[in-house]
Amino acid sequence: MSNTPLLEVSNVTKQFGGLAAVGGVSLKVRKGEIMGIIGPNGAGKTTLFNLISGHLDVTAGNVSVNGQDVTQVGPARRANSGLGRTFQIVRPIPSLTVLENVMVGAFASHRNRRHAEKHAWETLERVELTHRALVSAKSLTLADRKRLEVARAVAGKTELLMLDEVMAGLNPTEADRAIEMIKRLRNEGLSVLFIEHNLKVVRALADHVLVIDYGLPIAEGTPTEVLANQKVIEAYLGVKKAAK
Amino acid sequence: MTLDLENTSQKTTLKSPLKSWGGFVVGMLILGIISKLISADGYYNSLANAGFLFGGLATAWNILGGYCGQFSFGHAVFVGIGAYSVALTKTDHNWGTIPGIILGIMISIAVAMAISWPLFRLRGSFFAIGTLAFSEVALSLAMYFTWTHGALGVQIPFERLPIVDQKVWLIVFFVYLVFCMGTSLFLIRGRIGYYMISVRDDEATAAASGINPLTIKTIAFAISAALTSLGGSLYVLYLGNLDPRAFLSTLEIGAFIPLLALIGGLGTVVGPLLGALFLEPGQTYLRGQFAGSLAGISQGTVGIILILAALYFRHGFWGAIQGLARRLQRISKGASK
Numbered sequence: 001m002s003n004t005p006l007l008e009v010s011n012v013t014k015q016f017g018g019l020a021a022v023g024g025v026s027l028k029v030r031k032g033e034i035m036g037i038i039g040p041n042g043a044g045k046t047t048l049f050n051l052i053s054g055h056l057d058v059t060a061g062n063v064s065v066n067g068q069d070v071t072q073v074g075p076a077r078r079a080n081s082g083l084g085r086t087f088q089i090v091r092p093i094p095s096l097t098v099l100e101n102v103m104v105g106a107f108a109s110h111r112n113r114r115h116a117e118k119h120a121w122e123t124l125e126r127v128e129l130t131h132r133a134l135v136s137a138k139s140l141t142l143a144d145r146k147r148l149e150v151a152r153a154v155a156g157k158t159e160l161l162m163l164d165e166v167m168a169g170l171n172p173t174e175a176d177r178a179i180e181m182i183k184r185l186r187n188e189g190l191s192v193l194f195i196e197h198n199l200k201v202v203r204a205l206a207d208h209v210l211v212i213d214y215g216l217p218i219a220e221g222t223p224t225e226v227l228a229n230q231k232v233i234e235a236y237l238g239v240k241k242a243a244k
Numbered sequence: 245m246t247l248d249l250e251n252t253s254q255k256t257t258l259k260s261p262l263k264s265w266g267g268f269v270v271g272m273l274i275l276g277i278i279s280k281l282i283s284a285d286g287y288y289n290s291l292a293n294a295g296f297l298f299g300g301l302a303t304a305w306n307i308l309g310g311y312c313g314q315f316s317f318g319h320a321v322f323v324g325i326g327a328y329s330v331a332l333t334k335t336d337h338n339w340g341t342i343p344g345i346i347l348g349i350m351i352s353i354a355v356a357m358a359i360s361w362p363l364f365r366l367r368g369s370f371f372a373i374g375t376l377a378f379s380e381v382a383l384s385l386a387m388y389f390t391w392t393h394g395a396l397g398v399q400i401p402f403e404r405l406p407i408v409d410q411k412v413w414l415i416v417f418f419v420y421l422v423f424c425m426g427t428s429l430f431l432i433r434g435r436i437g438y439y440m441i442s443v444r445d446d447e448a449t450a451a452a453s454g455i456n457p458l459t460i461k462t463i464a465f466a467i468s469a470a471l472t473s474l475g476g477s478l479y480v481l482y483l484g485n486l487d488p489r490a491f492l493s494t495l496e497i498g499a500f501i502p503l504l505a506l507i508g509g510l511g512t513v514v515g516p517l518l519g520a521l522f523l524e525p526g527q528t529y530l531r532g533q534f535a536g537s538l539a540g541i542s543q544g545t546v547g548i549i550l551i552l553a554a555l556y557f558r559h560g561f562w563g564a565i566q567g568l569a570r571r572l573q574r575i576s577k578g579a580s581k
Contacts, residue, residue: 055448079454087452093445095511096438104442107435108454116435156454 004067005030006082006160006191012051012061014044014215021047023215024061029160034182034192036206036223038199040235044215045195046088049164052193053085054078065160080108084158086149088165088195092137098148099124099133105155123155126188127181143174147181154185161185163194167201179204199227211235263513268429271514272422279414289410291525296417297479298524300424302504302516304471307428309502310511311437312464313444314364318375320498321382322352322469324491326476328386331398331486336391341406345477352473353466360462376494383492398486405484413482420478421517424471429513431467440464444511495543503546507553509562518561523549 005028014022022044029035037045050056052063054075062071065081079085084105092101102120103113110116124130127147132140140148146166153161163182167175175198182205186192196202202209202223209226211219213235219226226232279296283289301323308314329348333339339347359378366374387395407413431437439460442450447457480486490496504523509515523546530542557564 053452055451074456075448075451076454076456079452085452087448091446091449093442093449095441095445100438104438104450104455105453107438111435113434152449152453 006033006066007052007193008062008064008067009048009052010062010064012048012063013059014047014051014056015059021215022051022212025210025212025215025217027210027217027220029191029193031159031191032186032189034186034194034205034207036202036209037193037195037212038197038202038209038226039212043212043235045212046164047215048212049085049162049195053083053162080157082157082159083162084153084156084160085162086146086153086164086166088168090142090145090149092140092145092148092152094136094138096137097134098129098137098140098144101137101148102151102155105152108156120151120155123151126154126185127151128177142169143171143178146170146178150181150185154190158190160191160193163192165195165197167196167198175201203227263429263433265429268426268513272425276418279418283411283414286410289414291528293410293413293417293482294528295521295524296414296421297475297482298501298504299517299520300417300421301472301475301501302508302520303421303424303428303513304468304475305501306505306511306516307431307440307471308461308464308468310505310515311428311432311440311444312461313440313511314461314464315369315372315502316375316465316468317372317494317498317502318379318382319468319472319501320379320492320494321355322472323476323479323497324382324386324488325352325355326473326478327480327486327491328392328398329473330477331400331480332392334400334404335398341481345474348473348477349470352469356465356469357462360458360465364458364461376498379492379494379498383488386488386492392488395488397488398480400480400484400486402484405481407481416478417482420475424475425513425517427467427471432513436460436463441511503550505560507549507560509560512560512562515560515562522561 007027007029009028010026011024012022013020013024025048027035037048039045047056051058054070054073058071062069064070065078065083068081070078070081093104096104099117099120102123103116106116106119106123110119121130121133124133127150129144129147129151132144137145137148150161150163150166167178170178179201182192182194192205194205206223209221209223210217211226211229211232218231218235219229221229279292282292301319305316305319309316326345326348329351330341330344333344333347334341363371363374363378386392402408407416431440439450439455442453442455443457443460450457450460476491480491504519505516506519507523508517508519527542527546530545534541553560559567
């Protein structure tokens with residue numbers, strides 16, 4: 001493991017008018033690590049994700065990838081410097097086939113269409129979606145759409161895969177398959193930063209967990225440590241219930 | 245899971261034969277032969293001329309409006325730039341034809357890139373309104389300045405026109421059409437084409453895939469403007485007379501070109517040509533039929549066609565044909581089982 005973390009987020013803040021959606025969050029993801037971000041609804045997880053991927057501009061703070069400050073650059077250049085993301089509400093390109101959607105990602109490193117197509121086939125195999133390759137992206141089931149999102153991100157220059165609730169809406173079998181897929185991608189060399197509600201998934205996947213509530217970090221550590229933390233229990237269940 | 249990767253990667257991602265170069269060459273050959281056959285009659289020759297010219301213009305527009313989803317009502321400006329560049333350099337400065345055309349293309353690219361920056365801050369219909377305003381301003385300016393000959397327009401002396409034979413013009417317009425459609429096909433088969441479609445469908449996803457939407461839109465705009473300018477240059481050389489109200493007209497050029505692409509099939513390679521071959525000669529025919537009767541009835545008919553197309557076949561003629569082909573395929577598959 002090298003000394004510079006793959007992703008370093010220091011003290012990022014996002015102010016929407018008077019409301020601080022994210023109020024000073026710092027985190028580091030090292031190469032090969034899987035990090036989870038959890039927190040109750042409206043805690044600012046997705047906003048934090050958008051700040052990291054560049055889909056929103058920070059009010060204050062810095063984001064660096066491989067030691068390079070990317071705070072001032074747009075989402076496209078951040079994607080090319082190694083940040084690949086999925087969206088909570090899946091957004092495939094509807095007028096393209098599944099394979100072509102993945103090719104859009106693959107073109108980042110393969111200018112030639114043949115090469116991009118070949119790379120897209122390989123990527124589809126990694127996420128087990130080859131059997132749906134030639135159908136239109138809008139005809140996929142939710143579980144397959146989420147796989148497609150992952151494939152599109154992985155096909156690019158992604159080193160850190162950012163998954164925004166990739167398990168939401170999946171049934172337990174599908175979720176188990178998705179967990180296996182993410183583990184496999186990590187073993188193949190990717191680092192992962194994910195947002196998740198399902199604590200079973202967090203336990204199964206994360207090396208490290210950051211908990212945020214009202215846009216502020218309230219706990220950090222291994223899944224076991226964090227899930228036993230009093231503040232985290234209060235944030236999830238409310239103060240009164242926790243006291244009972 | 246076992247998968248025969250060698251075999252599957254041989255399959256093309258593009259199912260339609262008209263998206264392949266082979267299909268393109270065959271289609272263009274057939275079109276060329278048909279146009280050669282009908283050109284024996286002067287009337288049909290002139291209809292084919294207009295059909296091919298507007299087919300090329302609609303194809304050029306479709307690169308920005310169809311593939312990239314940026315609905316421009318301002319392409320009359322580029323028709324105008326192409327036309328003025330040739331007409332003014334020819335009549336006032338004694339330039340040759342080709343340098344004038346190239347000048348027009350350069351200016352069009354520069355203008356497209358310059359206005360991309362403010363205009364692409366506007367989304368959807370606001371972008372369309374912005375381009376409309378831009379077109380109206382261009383018309384006012386063209387009529388105001390003396391170096392553009394103001395409202396009088398430019399009359400190119402007959403002896404300065406490089407081509408006067410209708411049959412030769414048919415070849416020129418056919419080559420223009422082939423060039424525009426070839427460019428369109430080349431783009432849509434490659435990286436930029438996929439990027440344009442991504443930007444059209446979802447800018448956030450495009451950005452997450454490392455695509456800068458503004459860059460892609462600007463590239464699409466510049467290519468589209470360059471091809472449109474070339475068409476404008478040819479048009480003025482064909483007519484010999486530049487009336488600013490005709491060349492920079494929103495009704496006859498700026499909104500008419502998108503209409504052709506829309507009716508033929510937005511965002512497809514073949515659609516804009518189908519729309520132009522149907523509507524452009526169709527409108528000329530109607531104008532002839534209704535001449536002397538109710539004013540504006542030919543435009544009215546075109547308007548009704550637009551409404552019907554918007555209501556009943558959103559994917560245009562080409563979409564309807566593809567739908568029919570798919571249905572036939574399904575029926576024949578069912579029959580063979």
